[in-house]
Amino acid sequence: MTDYRSGPFRWAILGTGSVSRKFALDLRQLGGAAEIACVASRGPENARRFADTFGGAPVADYEAAAVADVDALYIATPPALHEPHALMGIRAGKAVLVEKPFASDAGAARRIAAEARAQGVFCMEALWTRFQPLAGEIRSLVASGKLGEIRGFDARFMGANRPDSGVSLFDPEQGGALIHRGIYPLSMAHFLLGPVAEMQSMARLGEAGVDEDSVLILRHESGALSTLRASLRAAGPEGATLWGTAGTLHIEGPIWRPTGALLQPVTAAGAPGAPRRLEAFRESHAGQRISHRLGQIRKLVRRSGTRVSAPVAGNGYHYEAQAVMQAVAKRLTEEPRMTLDDSIALVELMDRARALWAPEARS
Numbered sequence: 001m002t003d004y005r006s007g008p009f010r011w012a013i014l015g016t017g018s019v020s021r022k023f024a025l026d027l028r029q030l031g032g033a034a035e036i037a038c039v040a041s042r043g044p045e046n047a048r049r050f051a052d053t054f055g056g057a058p059v060a061d062y063e064a065a066a067v068a069d070v071d072a073l074y075i076a077t078p079p080a081l082h083e084p085h086a087l088m089g090i091r092a093g094k095a096v097l098v099e100k101p102f103a104s105d106a107g108a109a110r111r112i113a114a115e116a117r118a119q120g121v122f123c124m125e126a127l128w129t130r131f132q133p134l135a136g137e138i139r140s141l142v143a144s145g146k147l148g149e150i151r152g153f154d155a156r157f158m159g160a161n162r163p164d165s166g167v168s169l170f171d172p173e174q175g176g177a178l179i180h181r182g183i184y185p186l187s188m189a190h191f192l193l194g195p196v197a198e199m200q201s202m203a204r205l206g207e208a209g210v211d212e213d214s215v216l217i218l219r220h221e222s223g224a225l226s227t228l229r230a231s232l233r234a235a236g237p238e239g240a241t242l243w244g245t246a247g248t249l250h251i252e253g254p255i256w257r258p259t260g261a262l263l264q265p266v267t268a269a270g271a272p273g274a275p276r277r278l279e280a281f282r283e284s285h286a287g288q289r290i291s292h293r294l295g296q297i298r299k300l301v302r303r304s305g306t307r308v309s310a311p312v313a314g315n316g317y318h319y320e321a322q323a324v325m326q327a328v329a330k331r332l333t334e335e336p337r338m339t340l341d342d343s344i345a346l347v348e349l350m351d352r353a354r355a356l357w358a359p360e361a362r363s
Helices: 018-033 044-054 062-066 079-091 106-119 133-144 177-193 276-283 285-302 318-329 340-356
Strands: 009-014 034-040 072-075 095-099 123-126 150-158 196-205 211-220 225-231 240-244 247-252 260-265 306-309
Touching: 009 018, 009 062, 009 318, 018 034, 018 044, 018 318, 034 044, 034 062, 062 079, 072 079, 072 318, 079 095, 079 106, 095 318, 106 123, 106 340, 123 318, 123 340, 133 177, 133 240, 133 247, 133 260, 133 306, 150 177, 177 196, 177 211, 177 225, 177 240, 177 340, 196 340, 211 340
Parallel strands: 009 034, 009 072, 072 095, 095 123, 150 225
Antiparallel strands: 150 240, 196 211, 211 225, 240 247, 247 260, 260 306
8 A cells, every 4th residue: 555644544534324334444454554533423422433433533513524634535424415515625625535426416516526626636426336346357348349349238226125204215305216226327337338328217206205216228429228227115136237249248246346247258140031941940849849948058058158256355445445545645636437527427317317207207
């Protein structure tokens, strides 16, 4: 690790929820290179308990954390507070790592980015999956051409939860399947397939007014298509699939922390139009039996391929923390894997999706 100053890189933690706890735990993966210097929360008792568990000093309020002797602010407060807290840190000259969603809407995202650029201060959205080892491996695989021309991406993040407006998932001010879960497949689609030229979206809204199920269909500027699904009420299979003309990549594990992938080569079929005798045989009873057997063989073949493995240490949050620390050491103001333009684009897409959801979508 780089020696960032005379001692370890000092973090201020804003917000003491479950995500902050995971982030704090994962800082330990970096050994003595990072430490928590101070903690701020809406309630001083929350800050004290967090500091007792993970270290650092509880401070009176968020403003005190921004002006403390720290190198960066990790902002994990509710989304409505991301803009004021990010601006507060940036104006204090501190690097900021802002939890997803980067901002409550595209206008707020642009204001954060504009201020960071004007002040020359590092700023990044904490979409941690992009910094995990497998994400880099997959991107390198795409760049190598082994998948051929990328034609599509299919991903989902689904989980069955009981509706409760008292928790953030169903809170009308900060909840919804798209914000909490759909952001992961959306981010990976943008990361792997590039900018989006066109989008369609539908959702089913629950009694609390949030989208409990949402679907996005994207056409990327490259022509590739992405189909993305998120749900708060129904469980679905983990993983994702990247489709190419020369290979198919089956990404294993949850989209927010993938554990491996299987690359299977694709052999393009010949031109259509088989001889009529062959077509007649295929339609016969014997032909159907052979076709069924071949289908079973294909299923066995699909299980084989080239395995891509990149295990995640800890919860996986320390990779993004390390990226921030290295960028600050190099005096960068943005990280190429998660630029401010990327964050703005993702918030714009979520804004556009919400604008497409008709009131009739309510269940």
